Every structure is written in C-alpha cells, then in structure tokens.
Amino acid sequence: MSPGLASVDDFSHNQFRYIEDPFPFYALMRERSPARLSGTIFGGTWLMFRYADCARLMQDERLSNARSAVPLRFLPPEQREEFADMLDIYGRWLAFHDGTEHTRNRRQANRGYVPFTDAYLEPRIQALVDGLLDRLDPTGFDLISEFAFPLPAMVIADVLGVPVEAHADLNRWTDDIAHLFGSTSVSVEHLRRTRESTRQLADFLASEDNARRSRAEGGLLHQLREIEVRGHRFSERDVVAQAALLLFAGVASIRYLIGNSVHALDAVSPADRELLLHPGTARPAVEELLRVCTPVSFVGRVAAEDFEYTASDGTAVPLREGQPLLLYVASANRDPEVFERPDELVLDRPLPNRHLTFGVGRHLCFGDPLVRQTTRIALSSLYRRWPGLHVPPQEANWNNNLGFHGFTSLRVTGEAPEHRR
Ligand code: HEM
Numbered sequence: 001m002s003p004g005l006a007s008v009d010d011f012s013h014n015q016f017r018y019i020e021d022p023f024p025f026y027a028l029m030r031e032r033s034p035a036r037l038s039g040t041i042f043g044g045t046w047l048m049f050r051y052a053d054c055a056r057l058m059q060d061e062r063l064s065n066a067r068s069a070v071p072l073r074f075l076p077p078e079q080r081e082e083f084a085d086m087l088d089i090y091g092r093w094l095a096f097h098d099g100t101e102h103t104r105n106r107r108q109a110n111r112g113y114v115p116f117t118d119a120y121l122e123p124r125i126q127a128l129v130d131g132l133l134d135r136l137d138p139t140g141f142d143l144i145s146e147f148a149f150p151l152p153a154m155v156i157a158d159v160l161g162v163p164v165e166a167h168a169d170l171n172r173w174t175d176d177i178a179h180l181f182g183s184t185s186v187s188v189e190h191l192r193r194t195r196e197s198t199r200q201l202a203d204f205l206a207s208e209d210n211a212r213r214s215r216a217e218g219g220l221l222h223q224l225r226e227i228e229v230r231g232h233r234f235s236e237r238d239v240v241a242q243a244a245l246l247l248f249a250g251v252a253s254i255r256y257l258i259g260n261s262v263h264a265l266d267a268v269s270p271a272d273r274e275l276l277l278h279p280g281t282a283r284p285a286v287e288e289l290l291r292v293c294t295p296v297s298f299v300g301r302v303a304a305e306d307f308e309y310t311a312s313d314g315t316a317v318p319l320r321e322g323q324p325l326l327l328y329v330a331s332a333n334r335d336p337e338v339f340e341r342p343d344e345l346v347l348d349r350p351l352p353n354r355h356l357t358f359g360v361g362r363h364l365c366f367g368d369p370l371v372r373q374t375t376r377i378a379l380s381s382l383y384r385r386w387p388g389l390h391v392p393p394q395e396a397n398w399n400n401n402l403g404f405h406g407f408t409s410l411r412v413t414g415e416a417p418e419h420r421r
C-alpha cells in the first residue's frame with residue numbers, strides 16, 4: 001500500500017509496513033510535509049525529514065541531547081522510579097550530555113581511544129572476521145546469526161579488552177537497550193527486561209575479572225578508568241556507563257549495516273562489487289553503503305527552551321521546552337536536493353559523500369572509524385572468499401523497530417546463481 005499523508009498519525013517505528021519499506025513514506029514526507037507534528041509519538045513529537053532541517057537541527061544549541069528518559073514518558077512519574085537505576089546509567093552516557101559536560105566527557109573518552117589506531121585494529125578485526133568465515137558452509141548460511149550478529153560484539157569486546165566469547169550476552173543485553181531507544185512505544189514488560197539487561201551488562205563491565213583482563217590487554221575499559229584530563233577522571237559508575245554506551249551504540253548498528261549492505265549488493269554485479277576489494281575504491285563504496293543502508297534511522301533531540309524553528313519549506317515549528325524531535329537521517333540520506341539518483345546505490349559516488357549516517361556537529365558518532373573499518377573488512381572478506389555470494393529469494397525477517405533498521409535473518413549462499421556464472 002502506498003503511503004498517504006494522513007498516515008503520519010499512525011506512523012510508528014514498530015509497525016511492519018514502515019519497517020519493511022519506509023522509503024516511499026520518507027519521500028512523501030520530504031516533498032509534502034517535511035516538518036510534521038506527530039500527536040501519537042511520545043505525546044507530541046516533531047518529525048523532520050529533509051536533509052537541510054536534519055543537519056541544521058543536529059547542530060542547533062537550543063536543542064538538547066538529554067533524552068535518556070524520553071521512552072518512559074508514557075509512564076506516570078511515580079512508576080518511573082522503578083527504573084531509576086537504569087536511567088542513572090543512561091543519564092551518564094556522554095551521548096546524552098550537552099555543552100561543557102559533553103565536551104569534557106567526550107575528550108576524556110577520546111583520549112582513552114588513542115591507542116586503537118586503524119593499523120592496530122586491522123589485523124585484529126581481520127582475524128575475527130576470518131575466524132567466523134572459516135566456520136561457514138558456503139552452500140548456505142544465515143548471514144546475520146552466523147556472521148553479522150557475533151562480529152560487532154566481538155570487535156567492540158576486543159577493543160574494551162573483555163572476552164570476545166561473551167558476544168551472545170553482549171548482543172542480548174544491548175538489543176534490549178536498542179529496542180528501548182529505537183522504538184516509539186515500548187511496554188512496561190520490555191522496560192523491566194531492559195532494566196535487568198542493563199544491570200547484567202553493568203555487572204559484567206564492573207567485574208573484577210574484566211577489570212584485570214582489560215588492564216592486562218591495555219583495553220579501552222581500563223583506559224577509561226585510568227585517563228585523567230585536566231584533573232578529571234571518570235568515576236567507576238561513569239566508566240561502566242560509557243563502556244555500556246559504546247556497546248549499545250555499536251553492536252546492533254554494525255550488525256544491521258552489514259546485513260543491509262549484503263542485501264543491497266545483491267542487485268550489483270560481481271564486477272562492481274570488486275570495488276570493495278581494493279583500498280582506493282573501497283572507501284567511496286563503503287560511504288555509499290553507509291548512505292543507502294543506514295541502520296540508524298533517526299537522531300533524537302529535545303528542545304532545551306521554548307522557541308520557534310522555521311523549517312526549510314517555511315513551516316513554523318513551535319517547540320516547548322522538553323518536547324522531543326526525531327530527525328530522520330535515513331530520509332535525509334535520500335534527499336534529492338543533496339544527492340543525485342538518491343535511491344540508487346552508486347558504489348563509485350564521488351567523495352565527499354555527505355550522508356548524515358553518523359550525524360554532524362559536536363555529537364558526530366564516536367565510533368565512525370571503527371564502523372568504516374569493520375564494514376570494509378567484513379564485506380571485502382566475504383566477497384573475496386565468495387565472489388558469487390548472493391541472496392536467494394526469501395521472506396525477509398526484519399528487526400521489530402525502525403530505529404535500528406535491518407534484518408534479523410538473511411540466508412545467503414556463497415555460490416553464484418546459475419545466470420551469473
Ligand atoms: C553503523 C554503525 C553506527 C551508526 C550508523 C552510528 C550512528 C551514530 C549517530 C547518528 C550518532 C549521532 C547522534 C547525535 O547526533 O545525537 C552517533 C553517536 C555516537 N556513536 Fe555511533 N553509530 C554507529 C556505530 C558506533 C560504534 C561502533 C560506536 C562505538 C564503539 C559508536 C559510538 C557512538 C557514541 C559514543 C556516540 C555519541 C557521541 C556524542 O554524543 O558525542 N557508534 N552514532
């Protein structure tokens with residue numbers, strides 16, 4: 001069914017028809033109603049669909065990132081108390097800080113990340129990728145559960161200096177958190193499960209064993225404890241929270257990016273896919289996959305004060321302090337005002353590719369080099385090993401929220417289909 005403007009009132013991140021193919025809806029909104037108030041999402045949220053508005057608002061200092069409690073708005077205040085320990089962790093995330101507090105915490109985390117250069121990470125990520133690929137049966141395997149699911153958790157665990165064997169738990173815990181922040185409505189049962197997952201993740205990151213291991217490995221978990229910038233150190237609770245943020249931010253997003261990319265690359269000839277195999281051409285190809293296949297559909301903000309924003313089409317957007325906005329990067333990335341042939345995957349699209357997949361401004365994704373490197377190594381290794389890798393026709397299984405957009409299973413085969421041989 002093609003979308004109508006009226007459908008914005010039932011638009012949600014948890015409805016299958018939007019999850020399956022949100023792009024016609026985004027196109028319609030960009031053209032006809034690029035700044036739109038949804039009365040249903042979080043009790044009144046402005047949704048922005050054009051590149052110009054998304055990019056501008058991501059950098060607007062009248063908006064705040066202090067939005068850790070937005071998904072709990074539907075609860076009466078006394079019931080929110082039940083989730084205070086969980087919100088305490090999220091409230092410490094540097095992603096949800098503004099101004100000088102954000103600058104200080106980001107600088108501090110950045111300093112801890114200094115040893116993790118591309119050159120240091122390259123052989124480590126390659127070894128994890130090869131280890132997973134060696135176990136696959138090229139006649140048919142589930143790309144997600146057998147490759148894209150374990151890999152990102154293993155990579156980030158390795159960076160943190162905690163056991164990569166914990167990948168299944170890390171995926172489970174962070175998926176519950178991703179569902180909370182990617183959805184537009186969650187149940188109390190889900191909140192309770194997420195509180196438990198957050199507690200288990202925090203206990204894992206705080207454990208003596210993992211502290212010792214990370215210290216011995218020179219891992220980021222240890223660096224976060226040790227780094228002092230201008231006399232400031234993270235408290236133990238802050239260390240655990242920032243490490244949990246890195247896992248939450250990176251695990252599901254890289255997983256879905258790999259799945260979405262393999263799905264999109266299925267429509268591309270093996271000769272074009274070779275672009276991924278060579279350093280010079282892989283860079284623009286990965287940027288284009290980031291643009292078209294972004295797993296993160298939106299970036300959230302809340303108004304820090306009452307003010308009126310004028311959208312790119314002239315719509316007046318009156319904002320009340322505390323009111324949420326959702327800025328749809330997945331829509332911005334296909335805005336014809338910015339990109340030629342916006343819906344096409346053009347693997348040699350010239351750089352710079354101005355996609356908003358990692359945001360823009362002071363909150364630009366902290367993990368973008370790790371994402372680019374992991375994605376390049378994962379995809380080039382897959383297609384180098386099996387140049388004819390393809391996705392046979394099948395029912396797709398999607399993650400159940402649009403915030404983290406991607407497949408939960410995707411069967412592929414390493415053998416070329418008959419017509420391509
Ligand atoms: C495909 C993968 C990823 C995508 C699409 C993505 C996307 C984003 C976006 C759009 C933002 C900006 C949010 C804003 O403006 O409020 C962001 C922030 C952030 N990302 Fe990522 N991310 C990915 C992977 C990762 C990884 C692997 C890590 C770390 C290991 C990471 C850590 C962070 C952190 C810490 C922030 C907050 C930065 C700040 O507020 O200063 N992300 N990410």
